Amino acid sequence: MNINLTLFLQMIAFAAFVWFCWRFIWPPIREAMSTRVENIAKGLEAAEQSEQKLAEAGEAAARELETARAESKDILERARARGNQMVEEARTRAEEESERVKQTAQVEVEQEANRAREALRARLAELTILGTERILGERVDRKAHDRLLDDLVKEL
Amino acid sequence: MASGELTSKEYIGHHLTNLTYGRHPDGTWGFAASAEEAADMGFMAVHVDSMGWAVALGITFCAIFYAAARRATSGIPGGLQNFVEAIIDFIDDLVKDIFHHTNSMVAPLALTIFVWVFLMNLMDLVPVDLLPHAAYLIGIPYMKVVPTTDPNVTMGMALFVFALVIFFSIKQKGVGGFVGELAFQPFPKFLAPVNLLLESVTLLSKPLSLGLRLFGNLYAGEMIFILIALMYVSWVTTPVAWALQWGWAVFHVLIITLQAFIFAVLTTVYIAQAYDSHGEEH
Numbered sequence: 001m002n003i004n005l006t007l008f009l010q011m012i013a014f015a016a017f018v019w020f021c022w023r024f025i026w027p028p029i030r031e032a033m034s035t036r037v038e039n040i041a042k043g044l045e046a047a048e049q050s051e052q053k054l055a056e057a058g059e060a061a062a063r064e065l066e067t068a069r070a071e072s073k074d075i076l077e078r079a080r081a082r083g084n085q086m087v088e089e090a091r092t093r094a095e096e097e098s099e100r101v102k103q104t105a106q107v108e109v110e111q112e113a114n115r116a117r118e119a120l121r122a123r124l125a126e127l128t129i130l131g132t133e134r135i136l137g138e139r140v141d142r143k144a145h146d147r148l149l150d151d152l153v154k155e156l
Numbered sequence: 157m158a159s160g161e162l163t164s165k166e167y168i169g170h171h172l173t174n175l176t177y178g179r180h181p182d183g184t185w186g187f188a189a190s191a192e193e194a195a196d197m198g199f200m201a202v203h204v205d206s207m208g209w210a211v212a213l214g215i216t217f218c219a220i221f222y223a224a225a226r227r228a229t230s231g232i233p234g235g236l237q238n239f240v241e242a243i244i245d246f247i248d249d250l251v252k253d254i255f256h257h258t259n260s261m262v263a264p265l266a267l268t269i270f271v272w273v274f275l276m277n278l279m280d281l282v283p284v285d286l287l288p289h290a291a292y293l294i295g296i297p298y299m300k301v302v303p304t305t306d307p308n309v310t311m312g313m314a315l316f317v318f319a320l321v322i323f324f325s326i327k328q329k330g331v332g333g334f335v336g337e338l339a340f341q342p343f344p345k346f347l348a349p350v351n352l353l354l355e356s357v358t359l360l361s362k363p364l365s366l367g368l369r370l371f372g373n374l375y376a377g378e379m380i381f382i383l384i385a386l387m388y389v390s391w392v393t394t395p396v397a398w399a400l401q402w403g404w405a406v407f408h409v410l411i412i413t414l415q416a417f418i419f420a421v422l423t424t425v426y427i428a429q430a431y432d433s434h435g436e437e438h
Contacts, residue, residue, distance in 0.1 A: 002194060003308060004178065004201040010210060010312025011319075017214045017272060018316075022264040025218070028225040029244050032237075035230035 121153045128152065164386055171284065171382050174203035174306065175291075175298040189297070203306055210303035213275040217268070243271065250421065255428040262427055265320070269313070270420040276303040277374055277412030281405055284381045304374040304415075307367070314367030317423045321362065324430040337433070362426050366419065373415050377408055 128149070133139055142149075169191060176194035177187050178201025187204075188194035194201065224240035233241060247270060251263040279302045291299035303309045325334045338355040339348045384404060387397035 002176075002198070002201065003311070004176075004197070004199050004203070006201075006203040006207055006306065006308035007312045007315070009202060009207055010309045011316045013207070013211050013214060014268075014272075014313050014316045017218060018261075018265050018268045020218050021221070021268045022261050025221045025225045026244070026260075026264040026267065028228045029221075029237075029240060030248070032228035032230045032233075033241055033245070036233075039230060 125149050125153050167386065168382055170298065171288065171378075172300070173298045174300050175205040175296060176201050177204050178202060187297075203300070203308060205298065205300045206303045206306040206309050209279060209301055210272075210276060210309055213279070213303070214272050217271045217275055221271070243267070247420070251424050254421070254424045255431070257428075257431045259324075259427075259431075262424060265427075266420040266424050269423055270416050273304060273313075273370065273419050274413060274416035276309070277416055279303070280305075280374060280377055280381070280408060280412060284378070284385050302374060302378055304370055305378045307371045310371040310374075311363075311367035313370075313419070314363040317366060317426060318363035321426045321430045324427055328431050329433065333433070362422075366422055366426075370415050370419055373411060377404075377411060380404055 129142065129145075173191045174194065175187065176197060177185070178194070178197035179185050180188075180193070181196050188197060188201070220236070221240055224236045227234070228237060244267060247267045248263055251266050255262050282301060287301045288299040300306065322334075325337075329337065338359065339345075339352045341351060342354070343351050381401070381404065384397050384400045387393040387400070
């Protein structure tokens with residue numbers, strides 16, 4: 001148990017090992033560790049973010065679906081309304097058409113009746129003149145009695 | 157036991173003698189043949205066994221940790237890296253708790269102390285006769301395998317720590333600040349000589365207690381292993397010796413770790429004190 005040069009040699013050896021550890025061992029391992037800590041933190045953050053994004057995407061999809069559903073309902077309603085309207089229009093048109101045809105026919109009938117009446121009237125005037133000539137035995141000047149005849153015809 | 161003809165006293169003495177290389181009183185250099193010759197060499201001698209084991213274990217530490225450092229990845233660490241990182245993380249937390257300044261050297265210093273002292277202490281768990289007897293068989297007369305049972309080793313480390321403490325004190329506070337801290341407290345300035353005396357004792361007690369604590373614990377532990385080994389002489393005491401040796405070894409697992417830890421912690425504390433001025437205690 002003598003104190004001797006070993007003391008100083010040990011100091012030198014100690015200093016050398018500390019220096020080696022300080023320069024070559026501690027820094028790379030600490031760096032690897034802190035880089036890993038960062039990586040893990042980043043990874044966790046990314047996972048959290050993607051989870052949040054997924055939730056957001058789900059919500060967006062649900063919203064989208066809701067809008068589409070509402071829109072389709074709207075379109076259906078409008079189509080139904082339009083259909084009803086078209087049926088209504090068609091009916092109106094048909095009714096108008098039938099009314100028109102009926103009126104035309106009526107006008108034609110009236111015209112025909114008038115024509116027949118006119119013809120009858122003309123024939124009656126002739127017959128009346130003829131009858132009168134027979135009764136009177138002479139010719140009746142048609143022109144002279146035109147006014148009288150017209151009145152007669154009108155009374156018929 | 158090294159040889160059957162030894163008495164107990166000789167056996168113990170043999171175990172406590174270093175393999176010494178140095179200058180004989182007549183001026184020639186060589187190995188000491190006995191404990192007396194080693195003592196006669198005085199200061200100009202080297203304990204080849206202590207130094208050899210210490211350096212070998214230091215290189216073991218550096219090699220293992222350097223292997224891990226070279227292949228250090230920030231990805232998935234392998235077994236070795238996991239092991240090394242666990243120790244480094246432990247030391248890093250420890251140093252961060254004690255030392256609040258910026259100095260990239262303190263943590264590696266604590267790591268080196270912790271692992272190196274642990275490895276040197278660990279040699280204490282190698283059966284006391286195994287390596288000395290193996291050395292004896294190949295012609296080496298003395299072999300003390302536990303470097304930390306050599307006061308030169310522990311005091312050498314403590315003195316290096318002391319040098320660092322003084323270096324950092326002066327670097328941080330200047331020569332004036334450092335001397336002032338020694339001379340101008342705890343009493344008023346006119347009592348400077350008294351202060352200087354008190355503070356110098358405080359300062360010097362740090363490396364002394366640091367080195368002697370480790371030495372004392374390990375020397376005592378080694379001594380008890382040697383005394384237990386003496387019980388292997390008869391059939392009756394051998395089982396008792398087994399039990400005692402096993403028990404003491406288990407207890408020693410705790411002691412060697414604890415002493416390595418204490419050395420590292422106290423070193424960090426002393427350097428932290430060198431940085432902190434006395435006014436701002438936490």
